[in-house]
Amino acid sequence: MDLPKAQRLVLSPDSIREFEGFGMAARADGYLVQPTTTEGINEAIALAKQTGRHLVPRGSGLSYGDASILAEGIVLDLGKMNRFISWDRETGIAECEPGVTIEQLWRTGLPNGWWPPVVSGTMFPTLGGALGMNIHGKNNFQVGTLGDNVDEIDLLTVDGQIQTLQQGDPLFRAVVSSAGMLGIITRIKVRLKKVPSGNVKVYAESIPNWQAQLDAFEKRAELADYMVSWVDCFGKGAASGRGLFHAAWYDKDADSESLLEMNQDLPPKVFGILPKSQVWRFLKPLNNRIGMRFLNLAKHTSSKFIGNRRMHKQGLVAFSFLLDYVPDWRKAYLPTGFIQYQTFIPKTEAARVFAQQIRLSQEAKLEPFLGVLKKHRPDSFLLSHAVDGYSLALDYKVTERNWSNLEALCHRMNDLVRASGGRFYLAKDSTLRPDDLDYLGPNLQVLRDLKNQLDPEHILDSDQARRLNLFPR
Ligand SMILES: Cc1cc2nc3c(=O)[nH]c(=O)nc-3n(C[C@H](O)[C@H](O)[C@H](O)COP(=O)(O)OP(=O)(O)OC[C@H]3O[C@@H](n4cnc5c(N)ncnc54)[C@H](O)[C@@H]3O)c2cc1C
Known part of the structure; x- marks a missing residue:
């Protein structure tokens, strides 16, 4: 008889890896889990709950410091969820899994005259990670951040629920920029920009x-x-x-x-x-x-x-x-x-x-x-x-x-x-x-209230959140 899926994933010493931030100055050992579907993410969350461990979402790991590492935690590497769900070359709208990278986006769009609306100084971030931080480009003064150019996301919270969030939703504005600490972005609908040439x-x-x-x-x-x-x-x-x-x-x-x-x-x-x-x-x-x-x-x-x-x-x-x-x-x-x-x-x-x-x-x-x-x-x-x-x-x-x-x-x-x-x-x-977090003003308390609502056991965590005491227990 098949075991329930959540029990198939185990924390094995074989899955322990050393993870680092892009700057290589912050490092930590964690358990690598690489889901390919949202069910796989749910299994990882279930595993964290069963084993009393915490879990950090990770894209390409290009944040410079400790935002996507977690000592002795489960590192949820979303890089294998990198498929396009749909791509419309007429409208330039792409629906993507969270591990799709900026590189995949430009390679898909440019032959038809579409370019990602916001890019970082490297083409390798995933869209999930880029929205986790709400990246900006050299055009920030004109077009805002990546989050400003995304129509819709799906958010998977640690209770296994998926919510579709749109630009105007306050929760959209909170999840985008919250460094993966409120839930996992599992789908992104992004509008590319029409460009006259390459x-x-x-x-x-x-x-x-x-x-x-x-x-x-x-x-x-x-x-x-x-x-x-x-x-x-x-x-x-x-x-x-x-x-x-x-x-x-x-x-x-x-x-x-x-x-x-x-x-x-x-x-x-x-x-x-x-x-x-x-x-x-x-x-x-x-x-x-x-x-x-x-x-x-x-x-x-x-x-x-x-x-x-x-x-x-x-x-x-x-x-x-x-x-x-x-x-x-x-x-x-x-x-x-x-x-x-x-x-x-x-x-x-x-x-x-x-x-x-x-x-x-x-x-x-x-x-x-x-x-x-x-x-x-x-x-x-x-x-x-x-x-x-x-x-x-x-x-x-x-x-x-x-x-x-x-x-x-x-x-x-x-x-x-x-x-x-x-x-x-x-x-x-x-x-x-x-x-130093006082720069966030009242938004810090809003974040903490949302955390208590969406992730009361603080399953989602990172070394950065710990260092900053972002969510006091
Ligand atoms: C050479 C270089 C140049 C850069 N230039 C710029 C720049 O010009 N502008 C700029 O803004 N940034 C820039 N960055 C920073 C980089 O764009 C961001 O750190 C981006 O978040 C990296 O994406 P990632 O996929 O590697 O995410 P990671 O670093 O792996 O994760 C980033 C955060 O998002 C969370 N996360 C990851 N996936 C998900 C998900 N699916 N759902 C929810 N949360 C998730 C993680 O927990 C983490 O907190 C640069 C980085 C490098 C190395």
Whole structure:
């Protein structure tokens, strides 16, 4: 006789794996479960209840910190639920399982002129994970977050019920952004954007300081489709904030050939000889303060002379997913990894707060090796990270020796963010303290009330939720 399905799944030592955040600084052992259907998710929930363990949903595991890991818990890897339920090439509406990735979405849509409405700097997040965090793109100032462009989701709660939620539903606005802690998103209906071609026209401008950075964004905010700027975090004093600004527009003049996948795929070799998969090995010896100061300076100096204040054309894939150009680049940070620290500051405070963050980092001799600036618009998601202003994402190398200083630095920077009315982003968080959650205001209590209603036994959990005491028991 067949056992009831819930009893077939067991917690075996063979399923124990080490899971890590993308930054590799946060790691934890957990039990891997990879469902292929919603019944499979229900089995995993039943298993958690039977064994007294907790469960964390996981997409591609690309959140930088500890949002999709859970020490000694069940890791519900949804990557195998990656089928399209439907795809309409006339309307650009896709219905997807939660493990469908942004890459699958663009490969499916682009040949017919459809592009994902919001993409992150990498094409590999799953839609479930991307909605868990409510990701933004370089077009956040124009179109909002991914959640703003999704019509409908199915939410599976730990009691086994599935609810269909739409844009206007308050629960939709809570689940999207709540880092998987209210339930599991099992179906997503997303509207892709019609694009005139597979290319963008990109304007580049070398930038001398913080005020010039913000001016460059404000000047083009009405017209640009995408904007992003690189910041050299070694620039000091009057040169603090120097960098390279890019604005991009969908290219109406490019031919339809540009829509073909083969014309979008990033080349497998750099300079036609070096396999991209090996590039991180060349970066590793430079991945220290001296090497990175040099690389940042070289990039800034060349930005003044090459292509400055000019337009060039680029494929949407190359423009959107620059970081995917060098696979495994994060391995240059091995063995101890790195963290990304991204904070969102209201427009009027942004230049001052970012300058202070960089000054504090330089004083601590902990300069970020990479800085990226974006413009945002506010939204009404429960754990929204966006503001009417700017975000600065900073990559910090982690070592055994620097960790306590780095944590102290982040805490000082957090205080600046809170004092300025700024916000944090759970996808990029490794160092927030429970008290820092006051940036959420009354929404924190709304989240906690929903948690008690939908998941009273706190089956859904993560190392991040524990660190932040997100749901006090
Ligand atoms: C190189 C790089 C560039 C990036 N650029 C950007 C960027 O430009 N903009 C941006 O906003 N983010 C960016 N990110 C962050 C990334 O987009 C988010 O962390 C995203 O959530 C990762 O998706 P994932 O599938 O890996 O989710 P995971 O990291 O695995 O999970 C994210 C959260 O969602 C929860 N979750 C996962 N699946 C589900 C589900 N089906 N239902 C409910 N909850 C679920 C998890 O528990 C977790 O809390 C970047 C990350 C990297 C590595």
